[in-house]
Amino acid sequence: MADASHGTGGLTFDSKRRAWPNELNIFFALILIIFAFEAAGQLLPYMNGQSFLFDTRDRFDSIFNEARLRIIILQVAIIGIIALGVTQVIISGGIDLSSGPLVGATAMIVMSFAQTELVNGGPNPKAVFGPWAFDLPVIVPLIVGLSFGALIGAINGSLIAYTKIPPFIATLGMFLICRGIAQAWTRGQPVSFPTEAYAVIGKGMMPVYLFFALAILFHFILKYTVYGKHTYAIGSNEDAARMSGINVQRHKVLVYMIASMLAAFAAIVLSSKNLTAQSGMGIFYELYAIAMAVIGGVSLTGGRGSIIGTVLGAMVFGVIQSGFTYIKLDAFYQLMAMGAIIIGAVVLDKVRQERAALRS
Numbered sequence: 001m002a003d004a005s006h007g008t009g010g011l012t013f014d015s016k017r018r019a020w021p022n023e024l025n026i027f028f029a030l031i032l033i034i035f036a037f038e039a040a041g042q043l044l045p046y047m048n049g050q051s052f053l054f055d056t057r058d059r060f061d062s063i064f065n066e067a068r069l070r071i072i073i074l075q076v077a078i079i080g081i082i083a084l085g086v087t088q089v090i091i092s093g094g095i096d097l098s099s100g101p102l103v104g105a106t107a108m109i110v111m112s113f114a115q116t117e118l119v120n121g122g123p124n125p126k127a128v129f130g131p132w133a134f135d136l137p138v139i140v141p142l143i144v145g146l147s148f149g150a151l152i153g154a155i156n157g158s159l160i161a162y163t164k165i166p167p168f169i170a171t172l173g174m175f176l177i178c179r180g181i182a183q184a185w186t187r188g189q190p191v192s193f194p195t196e197a198y199a200v201i202g203k204g205m206m207p208v209y210l211f212f213a214l215a216i217l218f219h220f221i222l223k224y225t226v227y228g229k230h231t232y233a234i235g236s237n238e239d240a241a242r243m244s245g246i247n248v249q250r251h252k253v254l255v256y257m258i259a260s261m262l263a264a265f266a267a268i269v270l271s272s273k274n275l276t277a278q279s280g281m282g283i284f285y286e287l288y289a290i291a292m293a294v295i296g297g298v299s300l301t302g303g304r305g306s307i308i309g310t311v312l313g314a315m316v317f318g319v320i321q322s323g324f325t326y327i328k329l330d331a332f333y334q335l336m337a338m339g340a341i342i343i344g345a346v347v348l349d350k351v352r353q354e355r356a357a358l359r360s
Contacts, residue, residue, distance in 0.1 A: 022297040026312040033316060037323035044327060052326055068322060070205070076292070076318035077207040078273070080311065081266040083289040083296075084211075084218050085259030087310045090293055091222075092255045093235040093302030094160060094167040099263040099289055101178035102152055103282030106267035108182050110145040111191040111277035114138070114198040126192045128185075138197040142268065149264025150257050152178065157256030161249035175286070182279040192276040202273030210269060212311075214262070219307040231255060235302030291338070292317050294345045299353065 037052040053065050082099045089096045115124055117134035124134070152174060159170040185191075200206070222228035230251050233241040242248045266285075271277040296313025298305030320341065324334045 023306060023308045023312060026296060026309055026316065030312060030316050030319060033319055033323065037319070037326060040323075040327050047327065050326075052323060068326075072315075072318040072322045073208050074205070075321065076314040077211040078266050078270050079285055079288045080211045080292065080314040081207075081214060081269065082263045082285055083292040083310050083314055084214055084307060085262035086286075086289040087293045087296075087298050087305055087307060088218070088222065088231055088255050089167075089259045090290070090298050090300060091235045091302060091305045092231045092252060093238060094252070094255070095171065095290070095300075096156065096256065096259050097168065097171040097286050098152065098156060098174035098178055099259065100282040100284060100286035101175050101182060102149065102260060102263045103267040103270065103285055104182035104279055105178040105185070106145050106148055106264040107271040107277035107281045108185040108191055108279060109148055110141045110264075110268055111194060111271050112185070113144050114141040114194040114271075115191070116193055116195045119193050124193050126190065128191055135195055138195065138201075141198060145264045145268045146261050149261040149267075152264075153257035153260025154253060156260065157253030160256065161252040179279075182281070185279070188279050190276050190278045194272065194275060198272055199275060200272070202269045202271070207269050207273060210265075214265075215307055215311050222307055227251075227254070232303055235304075237303075288317065291342045291345075294342060294349070297349070299349055300346060301353070 034053060038054075041047045041050045041052050051065065053068060054063055082103070086096055086099060112128040113133055113136055115127060115129075115134060117124060117131065119125065127134075156167075156171055156174055159165050160167050222231065230241065230246050233244070233246060234248055234251060238248055267282070270281060292313040293305065293310050294300065294313070295316050296305070296309035296311070298310060298313075320338070321334070324337065329337070
């Protein structure tokens with residue numbers, strides 16, 4: 001009987017080699033991690049049989065520990081917004097180390113345009129500008145913040161695309177520039193007391209809603225638009241993408257602009273949530289965002305990854321952080337463990353690529 005499982009150019013399709021989607025593997029890993037922390041709560045003597053995610057004391061209306069679930073998704077939502085941009089940069093074959101300091105710089109600048117005039121009936125003690133900058137419409141700080149992010153991204157992208165500076169060096173330099181801007185803006189003094197309209201942006205569960213809304217938006221953009229196809233093509237083979245007619249330089253600038261605007265938006269949400277901006281905001285955020293993307297299956301060599309994977313990677317990251325706190329692991333051990341997990345994810349990605357190369 002003739003083999004009907006043929007493909008282009010006479011190549012045969014072997015269904016036994018068909019692999020599950022990488023996102024499904026990450027989801028199963030997430031479930032296993034949750035079960036591991038549940039088991040730790042039952043087996044470790046000092047945990048006294050506590051549950052990680054389930055409500056064993058009838059404190060909530062459902063079977064789940066709603067307080068812990070809220071903490072997990074809230075602590076990853078803001079960095080997750082940054083990770084959405086970092087994902088696109090890495091897929092295009094680049095890297096962005098400037099997103100963390102950009103959060104600090106943007107927060108300081110934006111909060112200066114979001115201040116209210118009166119605090120407890122008196123003048124704002126943290127005022128940066130004069131009366132003209134008090135009680136401005138909320139759209140003003142939003143535009144200022146996103147514009148600043150776009151500027152930083154345009155500089156990053158232009159340096160990388162037109163001067164051929166390695167992305168690591170270009171964004172490392174911008175890392176230092178943005179941290180300096182954050183510290184110099186008010187000589188290190190915090191900026192506080194925003195308007196009520198600005199405070200709504202990060203109130204309650206709004207960071208989570210914004211994170212998932214942006215994730216859905218960029219999932220469809222990467223999967224179904226020309227922008228997404230060009231991003232994957234450049235990351236897979238930049239020379240081939242250029243020969244196929246893609247304006248590689250312009251597209252790289254666009255990718256870095258989008259990533260920096262998402263980092264700036266994360267700064268807006270963070271400063272609104274905290275009702276203050278400090279120059280030290282965003283420390284390690286760039287590394288955590290990269291970690292979320294890598295755990296989510298985004299290849300550091302470019303050309304492969306997805307927004308869904310990054311969202312799952314963010315959830316894995318949040319569960320691990322919360323789980324370490326749950327089992328009372330000291331903070332310095334948590335950092336060591338997170339570093340080991342990131343290295344393990346990169347090693348796994350390399351092994352996966354080598355196996356894919358052997359199959360082809």
